[in-house]
Amino acid sequence: MSSTGAASLLQGVSMPVSQKVFAFASMCVGMFIALIDIQIVSASLRDIGGGLSAGDDETVWVQTSYLIAEIIIIPLSGWLARVMSTRWLFAASAAGFTVMSLLCGWAWNIQSMIAFRALQGLAGGSMIPLVFTTAFAFFQGKQRVIAAATIGGLASLAPTLGPTVGGWITENFNWHWLFFINILPGIYITIAVPLLVKIDTSDTSLLRGADYLSILLLAVSLGCLEYTLEEGPRWGWFDDTTLATTGWIALLCGIAFIVRTLRHAQPVMDLRALQDRTFTLGCYFSFMAGVGIFATIYLTPLFLGTVRGYSALEIGLAVFSTGLFQVLSIPFYAWLANHVDLRWLLMAGLLGFAVSMYSFIPLTHEWGAQELLLPQAFRGLAQQFAVAPTVTLTLGSLPPTRLKLASGLFNLMRNLGGAIGIALCGTVLNDRTNFHYSRLADHLNNASLPVTDFIQNSTNRLMSQGVSPEIANSATLKNLSALALREARTQAFSDAFWLIMLGFLIAALLVPFMKKPQIP
16 A cells, blocks of 8 residues: 555544544534435526427436536545545535525526536536545544445435425425525535535646546546447437447547546556455446436436326425445344345345335326335335345445545446446437337227227217317327326336336346355
């Protein structure tokens, strides 16, 4: 271990326990608000668009711009922490996040909102991986297990609660408060963290000879990749010239970044950590956790909004059970983590996620909050057991000197999993809806007695209300088409859940290949 790394570790260990706990809790608040802001606008995009006189195509960028900026800064946070120190980078991130939250609430048009949201994601993204590395500097043994359980819980709970919190705020106040709510905790974190967190010192000498070209290549690659993934399902992927261009740029810049980073003396990301089998598998499990968390958060509110016609608040209340059951499972997980091999807890979490997705498959157009309660309860329990042991096993397998640079990669994989999972589900919904609608339409003909009875009864009912036979027949056929489309969409949602289930079953089979964790 280098002298700087040893000094950092000793500073963290020598702090009083009460100060460490308070400092860690303060940083967790920062991570939580940065993560919840990913999804806090998802249930309120229509309200934001209406307030800023923007169309749906423009309003979706309120969420997309934040995601692109955050996914760029997360892998660079380890290098920035070495340059600025953990506490000052965290304080600067919190301060920038707070200012941008205020400006988002004051946005005067959709263009200003998109710009401020991008800067908000760029400022707040660094807080997420820094909490992971700080926990491993502060705590050892059983305390580290509890800290990892807390981080894992918050990392999956925050985006899960986003639609609920956002829907409630929009319903009871207005969309401006989605951003103003960050101001007080942001100010507290900006002041408290520099006073409480003293685990390392800044090293501005790293600015000399730093691999700035790799930083540029990484930013361009991840930015273009996120844009391609976000817009792909809507515009037919590479049938669109812009998406084909951004996809190729993302690939070529990504390859160039990997080659240059492996050869540079001062890399901005520790790609060589992937030589450790446990770390590599942990990154994959983090990727799958991102798929499971973000894709299901995308699918469930979309189903409730498009098929059931729920409002933002109703959607939020319907998905709230996931977060509730996850919180209830944290003490149980913390106890088991000190008595059971973490690999088996991880396998149980991944299998539990698969069971949860399987319980979504019998989905019908009548499903609401009551029918979704049990599948979401399974998902809440599974999230805790899938994320927390991944954190401990993956980052705990590395020496302290490598944690900062490797933590950025680990957290990047979760966000990439979320982006790819959402894009994949969007594509599945589009393609499978068309497929199921075509199959249903083949059976909706005059040879089907139920169809002819439905058309005749509906037409007669409209005619009895004074509607002409031609208009009544046309309205009936439109109604029949809408019903078929509703059923096709419902079956497409079921297909998407089935695909996610398959991914988690494959992930669970790989858990035994992780190295057995060291006993604290």
